[in-house]
Amino acid sequence: MSLPRNTPAMMDQMQEVKIPFSEGVGESLKAGDLISLTGVLFTGRDQTHRRMMALLDDGAELPVDLTGQLLYYVGPSPAPPGRVIGAAGPTTSYRMDVYTPRLLELGLKATMGKGARSMHVREAMVRHKAVYLAAFGGAGALLSKCIVAAEVVAFADAGPEALFKFSVEKFPAVVINDVHGRDYYEMVRTGKDFPG
Amino acid sequence: MREIEAALVTEAVKKITMEAGVRLEPDILAGLGKARDRESSTLAKNILDLLLVNADIAAREKIPVCQDTGVAVVFIELGQDVHVRGDLGEAVHLGIQAGYGEGYLRKSVCDPITRVNTGTNTPAVIHIELVPGEQIKISMLPKGCGSENMSGLTMLPPSAGISGMKDFVIRQVVNAGPNPCPPLLVGVGMGGTFEKAALLAKKVLLRPLGAANPRQDVAALEEEILAGINEQGQGVQGLGGNNTALAVHIELFPSHIASLPVAVNIQCHAHRHKEIVL
Numbered sequence: 001m002s003l004p005r006n007t008p009a010m011m012d013q014m015q016e017v018k019i020p021f022s023e024g025v026g027e028s029l030k031a032g033d034l035i036s037l038t039g040v041l042f043t044g045r046d047q048t049h050r051r052m053m054a055l056l057d058d059g060a061e062l063p064v065d066l067t068g069q070l071l072y073y074v075g076p077s078p079a080p081p082g083r084v085i086g087a088a089g090p091t092t093s094y095r096m097d098v099y100t101p102r103l104l105e106l107g108l109k110a111t112m113g114k115g116a117r118s119m120h121v122r123e124a125m126v127r128h129k130a131v132y133l134a135a136f137g138g139a140g141a142l143l144s145k146c147i148v149a150a151e152v153v154a155f156a157d158a159g160p161e162a163l164f165k166f167s168v169e170k171f172p173a174v175v176i177n178d179v180h181g182r183d184y185y186e187m188v189r190t191g192k193d194f195p196g
Numbered sequence: 197m198r199e200i201e202a203a204l205v206t207e208a209v210k211k212i213t214m215e216a217g218v219r220l221e222p223d224i225l226a227g228l229g230k231a232r233d234r235e236s237s238t239l240a241k242n243i244l245d246l247l248l249v250n251a252d253i254a255a256r257e258k259i260p261v262c263q264d265t266g267v268a269v270v271f272i273e274l275g276q277d278v279h280v281r282g283d284l285g286e287a288v289h290l291g292i293q294a295g296y297g298e299g300y301l302r303k304s305v306c307d308p309i310t311r312v313n314t315g316t317n318t319p320a321v322i323h324i325e326l327v328p329g330e331q332i333k334i335s336m337l338p339k340g341c342g343s344e345n346m347s348g349l350t351m352l353p354p355s356a357g358i359s360g361m362k363d364f365v366i367r368q369v370v371n372a373g374p375n376p377c378p379p380l381l382v383g384v385g386m387g388g389t390f391e392k393a394a395l396l397a398k399k400v401l402l403r404p405l406g407a408a409n410p411r412q413d414v415a416a417l418e419e420e421i422l423a424g425i426n427e428q429g430q431g432v433q434g435l436g437g438n439n440t441a442l443a444v445h446i447e448l449f450p451s452h453i454a455s456l457p458v459a460v461n462i463q464c465h466a467h468r469h470k471e472i473v474l
Contacts, residue, residue: 080259134434191429
């Protein structure tokens with residue numbers, strides 16, 4: 001399933017990126033780039049993170065190896081019969097800020113949500129050569145079209161806060177934070193190319 | 197005295213819950229279209245187009261406009277001359293539960309301490325107001341919390357006046373940045389008491405998008421604050437442009453001589469609402 005024909009031209013002009021990133025791809029992305037993602041990602045939001053932290057605190061392993069992966073902050077609506085998933089746009093990312101550096105330390109290479117990240121997370125992203133992407137908030141119906149397969153991997157009892165694995169095709173996003181420390185929201189706000 | 201079965205209320209609530217989840221009302225679609233036409237940034241124009249396509253897909257295929265189908269905020273104007281046979285509150289909750297279930301809407305309500313999901317999206321937040329007549333008007337406002345979290349309230353000294361109020365509202369929106377999914381609808385409650393201001397700010401979101409306050413000085417203030425917000429340039433999704441907000445709606449209520457409460461309730465562009473009269 002792909003996007004309907006009446007989507008804006010922008011959607012066809014995005015740079016195609018495979019996920020998880022191959023060697024050097026994350027480093028090549030620049031704040032402000034419009035990209036479309038194809039491949040596999042994992043999802044998590046508030047409770048997903050809380051539970052992952054609890055596992056790590058207990059010295060246990062995470063239910064998935066996040067090394068090199070992209071974690072998408074989303075709590076999808078339930079899939080109606082015959083559909084892969086319900087609406088599945090991004091949730092606001094700052095709520096995950098407190099957990100993110102620890103996951104970056106474990107090798108997570110990209111996060112995706114909406115809204116700005118804390119300075120603490122931005123510094124951790126530079127340190128671990130990770131990027132942060134924004135998906136289009138409030139476009140959950142349209143974005144669900146870019147998700148071609150979905151399965152719950154862990155924490156099924158948490159409902160929308162379960163950890164899902166999504167296969168995506170041409171999922172649109174904007175690079176907000178690149179590995180050089182640049183922040184696109186900040187560049188928009190200040191009107192200048194901010195050197196990290 | 198007119199009599200209504202509680203089951204009728206349940207049916208009505210279920211119906212508007214399911215519709216609100218997947219269908220943006222004409223006022224919102226028009227507001228997004230107008231924003232698109234006056235948008236200065238190409239990227240933002242493209243994103244506004246994309247949001248209109250999203251609304252179209254949602255309505256046609258009955259997929260929620262946004263996966264955050266909200267906490268159900270229900271305003272009820274209850275005619276004094278109508279009697280509901282049964283438990284009105286329970287009837288509303290049953291309607292919410294059925295609507296979120298059958299509509300494949302996301303259940304987002306949880307215990308505030310344990311964070312365990314109630315699994316039904318209940319309880320709803322219900323506001324009942326007694327009005328003359330024998331009708332019941334039910335307004336469903338599924339409120340997403342990416343935007344709700346960016347809301348705020350302040351108790352200003354009366355000396356702060358209109359300029360203090362304006363500064364607070366604009367600062368609240370600017371500080372929210374891209375978090376609440378701009379372009380926004382900004383609800384402002386001014387006056388009353390602590391809780392009254394917050395309730396006004398929420399209820400004024402139900403005014404048709406962009407319809408001005410009937411008081412001319414307040415309507416002018418709405419325009420002025422809207423311009424003040426939009427000239428900051430944060431724009432659609434915080435990616436730049438001149439459409440950070442679609443409208444500012446202000447509602448007033450007289451306050452104590454010592455007090456000037458101001459509440460700002462932020463609503464995202466996926467502003468879902470649905471009304472029904474029984």
